[in-house]
Amino acid sequence: MSFDFDLFVIGGGSGGVRAARVAAGDTGAKVALAEEDRYGGTCVIRGCVPKKLMVFASEFPEMAAEARAYGWDMPTGDFNWDSFKGKLHAELDRLEGIYRRLLANSGVETFDARAKVVDAHTVELSTGERKTAKHILLAMGGRPVKLDVPGAELAITSNDIFHLDQLPGSMLIVGGGYIASEFAGVMNGLGVKTTQFYRGEQILRGFDNETRNLVADEMIRGGIDLQLNTNVVSLERDASGAIRVVDTNGAEHLFDQVMFATGRSPNTDDMGLEEAGVKLGRKGEVVVDDYSQTDVPSIYAVGDVTDRVNLTPVAIREGMAFVDTVFKGVPTKVDHELIPTAIFTQPEIGTVGMGEEEAAAKGPIEVYATSFRPMRSLFAGSDAKVMMKLIVDANTRVVLGCHIVAPGAGEMIQLAGIAVKMGATKEDFDRTVAVHPTMSEEMVTMKTPTRTAG
Known part of the structure; x- marks a missing residue:
């Protein structure tokens, strides 16, 4: 049977881009990739990169305070969000351009469109076109989800925080994972009066207890109002424009901004996967074997859409292992043990x-x-x-x-x-x-x- 492509990748994040360009560049395979949003995925556009730049920005007040203690005449001054945001988005544009050039230089044909699976060898683009491929790689990543509470539409997620028109005077961050805890530190460092709610006994569940206890203590010492065993019941817009939050302890609070960092879900909705025979797990994740292969032999999946280890370097490793297995004839499992x-x-x-x-x-x-x-x-x-x-x-x-x-x-x-x-x-x-x-x-x-x- 003749196909339009040897490989069709759905998703332009780190895992999908790496697999596409290595398959095309190293093995000469005819490869296509479809991405409905921006190239670079969560890490480059909505995650690791902009977050780390915000972390850097938020650390300068403490550096200035230390400098003064060391004898430097170092005024802290005011933080200019507009100036920072402009440079941040210029950097993200630059990185997206690099991703696009890497694909083009490797000979990958790209489609700026949403793609969904029709069957084991066919994808349909949002333009109405259909393309066939010997192999399909699912690399759609994941997305943040909000709590199912009244007024949830008033809250933002980590996707939105890089696009704020202005820094809020006060902010509630809901969640206790690494995204919530990182952004609590960032916003606090940028001068925002920051409160963090977490429904459990301690933040950073799953990490070493002594480690997370020290981090929580230091966050509180640094000025974050960390409220444990506390969750959101409802949100509503106050007459003043602030967001009124009722918590599970019955208390009411007013915040200029609320961010939910309460989990992520794989991007498998309305993708035609189950209809094509691809098995999904309880959270909507694509179920794969040790070689990233689904129940449909021609369809593979890597990265956050599989909900194995949701880290960018892991997605890249999985993409490389997929190419080794399918296109280089060297069956390769990804080692998910002992990941720093x-x-x-x-x-x-x-x-x-x-x-x-x-x-x-x-x-x-x-x-x-x-x-x-x-x-x-x-x-x-x-x-x-x-x-x-x-x-x-x-x-x-x-x-x-x-x-x-x-x-x-x-x-x-x-x-x-x-x-x-x-x-x-x-x-x-x-x-x-x-x-x-x-x-x-x-x-x-x-x-x-x-x-x-x-």
């Missing part, structure tokens, strides 16, 4: 491997942990604390987890992640000479367990 992760809260988290609670449930462990006031901020008179923590298998001595709460934790965990991924033991860490004076030297100088468990 950074959470750009303030303070920042770097983590890889198991937390203390998870590891202790699997067997006996030793915990090596230290928390201290680092030299730079201590000299400036700050009470800020950092933490370094290793979780060690008591029998094999293998480091099962590494957790860092500190400025630059994301940079540190990338390197520590190599050692943990290689199966380094505590003695391997101990044999490594410390780099002094640094915060990270504590990772190789902790000789005595803080406690044992399991």
Whole structure:
């Protein structure tokens, strides 16, 4: 049977673009890609990149305060949101242009249209055209979802926060995951009076408890009004134009802006997937095997639409593994174990491997942990604390987890992640000479367990 393309990719985010251009550029496959919105996907347009730039912007007031403590005549001044937003969107435009050029230079034919699946080898574009392909790759990503409460339409999501006409005077962020906690730090740093609601006992569920407790304490110390065991019941527009929020404790609050960061859903609605035989999971995610193949042999899926590990570098790895498997004849599984992760809260988290609670449930462990006031901020008179923590298998001595709460934790965990991924033991860490004076030297100088468990 003759097809229009060897591969048709639906979705122009990091995973889909990487798979498309490598399949076309490295193997000579005839490839097409359809994207209904902007190229670059969540990470480049609505996520990692603009968020990290906002994190940078929000950290300058503290830097100025530190500079004054070190003897510099450093006025903080006022933050100009319009100036920053203009440069931010110019940078996103530049990055989107790079994505488009990468595809074009690799010979990928692109369609600025929505595509849906008709059958195992056919997609239909919103223009009405139909295209056939030997293989179809689903890479549509995910989207933020709002709470189902009265007045939810008054709230924004993380997609909208980069497009605010002006910074609000006060803001409520609802949620306790990394997106909610990151943006609470960002808005607080930019001078917005920031409140965060989370329905659970502590933010950042699923992370090491000691780590998330320290981060929550530091967020509160930094000025964020963190209210746990609290959720939203309703929102309504006040006569003054503010948003009146009723919480689950019966209290009422007024905010200039409310943002829901209460979860994400895969973009599988109205895609024709189940009709074509593609199995979806409980949350609408595309169900795939270890090789990213769906129940329909010609259809594969990578990235957030599969709801495996929703991180940009993982989507890229999955896209590369798909090309190796399907177009290079080298069946390749993606290794989802021991993935280093950074959470750009303030303070920042770097983590890889198991937390203390998870590891202790699997067997006996030793915990090596230290928390201290680092030299730079201590000299400036700050009470800020950092933490370094290793979780060690008591029998094999293998480091099962590494957790860092500190400025630059994301940079540190990338390197520590190599050692943990290689199966380094505590003695391997101990044999490594410390780099002094640094915060990270504590990772190789902790000789005595803080406690044992399991």
